[in-house]
Amino acid sequence: MMSRDDLADPRSLDPGTGLTEHFAQLPDGRRLRTLRSGRGQGPLVVFEAGMSAPAAEWLAVQRAVGARARTLSYDRSGYGGSDDDPHPRTLQRMADDLDAMLAASGEHGPLVLVAHSWGGPIIRAFLRSHPERAAGIVLVDASLAATTVTRTQVTLGRASFRLTSLMVRFGGASRVIRMVLPHGPAPELGDEDMAILTRDYASVRAMRTGIREMAEVLASGPSLRRWEADGLPPVPVIALQGGRAEKGAAARRFRERFNADAAAALSGHPHGRVEIVAGSGHLIPQEQPRAVVDAILEVLGTAGRRGEQ
Numbered sequence: 001m002m003s004r005d006d007l008a009d010p011r012s013l014d015p016g017t018g019l020t021e022h023f024a025q026l027p028d029g030r031r032l033r034t035l036r037s038g039r040g041q042g043p044l045v046v047f048e049a050g051m052s053a054p055a056a057e058w059l060a061v062q063r064a065v066g067a068r069a070r071t072l073s074y075d076r077s078g079y080g081g082s083d084d085d086p087h088p089r090t091l092q093r094m095a096d097d098l099d100a101m102l103a104a105s106g107e108h109g110p111l112v113l114v115a116h117s118w119g120g121p122i123i124r125a126f127l128r129s130h131p132e133r134a135a136g137i138v139l140v141d142a143s144l145a146a147t148t149v150t151r152t153q154v155t156l157g158r159a160s161f162r163l164t165s166l167m168v169r170f171g172g173a174s175r176v177i178r179m180v181l182p183h184g185p186a187p188e189l190g191d192e193d194m195a196i197l198t199r200d201y202a203s204v205r206a207m208r209t210g211i212r213e214m215a216e217v218l219a220s221g222p223s224l225r226r227w228e229a230d231g232l233p234p235v236p237v238i239a240l241q242g243g244r245a246e247k248g249a250a251a252r253r254f255r256e257r258f259n260a261d262a263a264a265a266l267s268g269h270p271h272g273r274v275e276i277v278a279g280s281g282h283l284i285p286q287e288q289p290r291a292v293v294d295a296i297l298e299v300l301g302t303a304g305r306r307g308e309q
Contacts, residue, residue, distance in 0.1 A: 013081045016056070016196050018063040021081070024074075024104035032101045033081035034074040037066025043110040043135040043303055045296060047073035048098065050117030052161060052210030054080040054200035057116065060188040060289040065296050069112075074101055078209030080200045089213045091220040095125035110135035112299055114292070115142050116285055118213065121220060124227050131233045136299035139239040140292055141258075141282050144228075144265040149217055157214050165207035173202035182246075185286045197286070228265065236302040237272035238295040239265070242281045271302075 015021040019035045026032065035055050038045075045065055047058040055073035062071050076094060077085035087093060102108070111133050115123045120142025127134055143149065149157075167176055177198050185194060200206065239262045245255035259276065266272035275295070280287040 013200070014196060016059050016063070016193060018066060019059070022105070023081075024101045026097065026100045026104060030077060030083040030085065032074050032077065032083070032097065034072055034101065034105060035062065036070075036072050037062050038068065038070045040068075040070060042069055042300065043112045044107055045069050045071040045112045045114060045300070046098075046102070046107075047071070048113065048115040048119030048122050049073070049076065049079075050119055051157075051213050052164075052201070052206055053116070054206060056080065056193075056197045056200040057283075057285050058114075059193045059196060060186065061114075061285050061292045061296070064188070064289065064293045068297060069300055072105065072107070075200070076209075078212065079206055084209075088216060089209070090216050091121055091125050091223060094122045094213075095129070098122065098126050099130065109133075110303075112136040112138070112296065112303060114138040114140065114296055116140040117282065118143055118217075120144055121224060124232070125223070127233060128227065134233045134235045135303040136236040137232060137238075138292065138295045138299055139237070139262070140284050141240065141242050142262075144239070144262050151218060154214055154217050157217075158211050161207040161210045161214065164202070165204045168202055168204050168207070173198050176202040181283060181286055183281070183287065186289050188289050189286060232266075232269060232272065234270055236299045237266060237269055238299055239272070239274045240284055240291055240295055241274055241276050242284060243276040243278040244281045246281060 012021060013033070015035045019037045022034045022036060023031045024034055033055070047055070047062060049055060049057050055075045058073045062073055065071050075082040077083060077089070077097060085093070112135050113123045117140070120139050123137070164176055177194065189197070241259045241262050242255065245252040259274070263274050266274055277284050277288050277291045280291070285292055
């Protein structure tokens with residue numbers, strides 16, 4: 001399928017300093033907006049965002065990694081500059097979109113997959129069909145266990161997206177960013193980056209898509225349980241987990257269980273480990289992007305050494 005990389009597109013958005021915007025057309029005609037940075041040999045670093053999040057969540061990380069490697073992030077259907085999807089946003093549907101986007105972009109080689117939050121299950125679904133594509137994996141406070149998210153949390157998540165959408169409608173986009181980043185962004189994210197993140201994340205459309213994705217979370221439980229039993233491919237894996245729980249006993253319990261699930265998921269992995277990012281909550285790519293960059297570069301280096309053996 002021909003990529004739209006070199007054609008102008010009316011949905012073109014400023015990608016941010018150091019990144020270039022392209023479009024990949026999927027077999028069903030939808031177009032997904034991709035962002036590229038970097039060049040050279042070695043695996044392509046692919047970023048998968050969390051639920052309700054656009055490619056812009058990786059701005060600071062992708063720019064830094066792009067100084068050392070080829071990188072690609074993208075807006076899933078319904079986010080940023082990508083087309084909407086008329087079909088339910090099941091986990092398999094999102095994994096199939098990732099697969100088709102890479103093919104349409106001419107990327108058929110090994111990958112270092114970097115996933116935040118709900119991006120974790122998406123790349124696991126992708127790897128079920130293409131385990132040979134993985135050269136390394138970096139999980140960033142990612143969902144690794146089927147039991148992590150309960151029915152109550154799904155209900156609360158959907159309500160949160162609706163509230164956020166309402167705030168945006170009444171001109172509260174900046175307030176939304178302050179709400180999700182109460183401790184502020186890292187210095188690596190300048191005013192331009194924050195303007196782009198606000199544009200693509202604090203939007204009614206992004207929240208609507210988040211609600212659609214959240215509706216499929218519980219249905220993915222059986223698949224996640226099977227994948228937990230199978231484990232991740234035997235490649236370098238680093239799981240970065242937030243070390244800060246927000247206020248309240250319930251938030252502390254959830255953080256403890258979330259981090260324990262990650263440790264259990266990697267306990268038997270021959271090349272995996274968990275790192276706690278002290279002082280960071282769930283949004284590590286915005287709060288401490290340097291930790292994510294360091295993990296990616298380490299995995300890239302390890303994957304390169306393994307490839308030479």
